[in-house]
Amino acid sequence: MVEVLEYNLPDVQLMHQETNNFLLWIPDKTYIVLGASNKPDNSIVESLVVRDNISVLKRRTGGQTVMLTPKNLIISAIITDENVVKPKDVFNKFNDLIIKAIEQDHFVTFSTKGISDIAIGEMKIMGSSMYRNREKLFYHAVLNFDESPETFQKYLTHPSKEPDYRIGRSHAEFVTSLKETGYVPDIHHLKEKITESLNSFLPNYKPIYQVV
């Protein structure tokens, strides 16, 4: 039996921020994070998760279960503006900014697929989700820098919902990593580039800055 813990990863602090803010962080170990309505019995391979002592948390945002590993870069943000735009616009804006940052050092073409995925061709490289109430909007995304898709395949079951472009493909067939596609710089360089790119968001919103 898997114990599901309350979400307590570094970006949870953003929920308490009163102004726009963002945080880029690299998980210290491997976690599995269930979506708001996901349950362990149909989202993860419980026997392996228990055997390998992987922490399972539940987040407030939508979307399907994800794995966070030290080879992922997590991009989290809180937007508190009253006039914040639609979720899809926020997804698209973040995707544009992140793609812009990656493409500075990469030759491949990225696109937004499904509702909010970033993909290279038909292969997913980043997924994101959101929670919002009338005061704020919390966004976070998992960018697969160098984790083997086989890892996701090993611990996660096929999600109950999938974007059209996935067409039933397993995690191993559906996900790729930046490194796998030939991205050369290290994860810290990428983090810097995305930070710069997100800071360019400033003119449109109240100040956004990195908190750690």
Place this chain on the structure above:
Amino acid sequence: MRYIFNFPDIGEGLEEGTILEWYVKKGQQVKTGDNLVQMETDKVVADIPSPRDGTIVALFGEVGEIAIVGEPLVEIEIEGVHGEEAQEEAKKEFAPQPDESEDLDDEEAAGVVGTMETAGKSAVLAASDEGSDKEDVKEDKPMRKALATPVARAMAKDMDIDINEVKGTGPSGRVTKADVENFKPAKKGTSKKQDIVKGDDVTYEPLTQIRKAISKNMINSKHSAAHMTVFEEVEISELINVRARYKDAFSKKDAKLTYLPFIVKAAVHALKHYRQVNSQMDLENDRMIFNNRYNIGIAVDTAEGLVVPVIKDADQLSIMEIAKQISELADKANARKLSMDDMKGGTFTITNYGSIGGLFATPVINYPQAGILGVGRIIKKPVVKNDEVVPGSVLSLSLSVDHRIVDGGEASRFINKVMEYLADPIALLME
């Protein structure tokens, strides 16, 4: 005044969401902006605030159920608004305002981001002269006051039944005591747990998941691909002889030899000659994707609806192996035991409606594939062989292709190749 608050599009453009948590209950007072419910769509969890002050009268759906965008979510009694005032309120709210943009919609929705659709015009109805009795309010229907006997009316009130929903069988449609006793209320809202509802003229049944998937895929194909269909007939006496010769031998090895394995094999050989038909277009990245694998989907008609399991790497399989796989997949389909793995990865599809009947069709492409081959019934008809009219066994074929990818000439050459193999099945072994 009763106000029906419909589930708004919370900004993803999706059509449905799951109820995660109700923050309110029936009878509770709410103020504009108070959270009513937490909803989850594919990527977003959102707290939905109340657009009005009032008292919660009804919640449509339970936790875990699915609500449809635009359908009722919450019913709110707005105090102090009656009669003409209520009608004015309803008109005022939905009258187009000059220069009103989406931003204003957001404001109306109590500051929730995104396009918060408020109730439809017909969803706000003035209370009758009798005040705000529930029986005087109908959602999405013109209000009417049912004719009813006093006993029936009192009984309905006791049983918390909206008497206006009860069909009367008394004089002039008057609702009687017996009508109330026999009344079975239809569930409000549009959750997936809806039951079958039998009306006088129609019966409502909830969509099954498979029917929803078929609907989505068919519409997606028709919207995304440029369908074009070519028709042909091929004389297959040789194939019939070959099948007859090997049928028993296959049977002894637990394989049922139909014509379909030959057709699969013929299609695969033809796909190798005309790779456009085994490809897909990736417009977003300005490129074509040519499949190096020959994974053939076989449309199977089941009691639940159409499913398309896939024979993987059919180019590497013998006729017997294909025959066995077809039988296995068809059995699994009919037993509803197909896995996602059985269904995925198809690169071209064959639909064999001829086994049921019919000659020609315009099959819908299994998008994003580029082609689908429809196989009709084999009929005896006169054919010309060596300048003589002789009886022949003719198989009709219908090939639909995505005309963005496959030109007319390519489609014709492809189907000609399929016909060559079917007319001369030994040729299948020669390549």
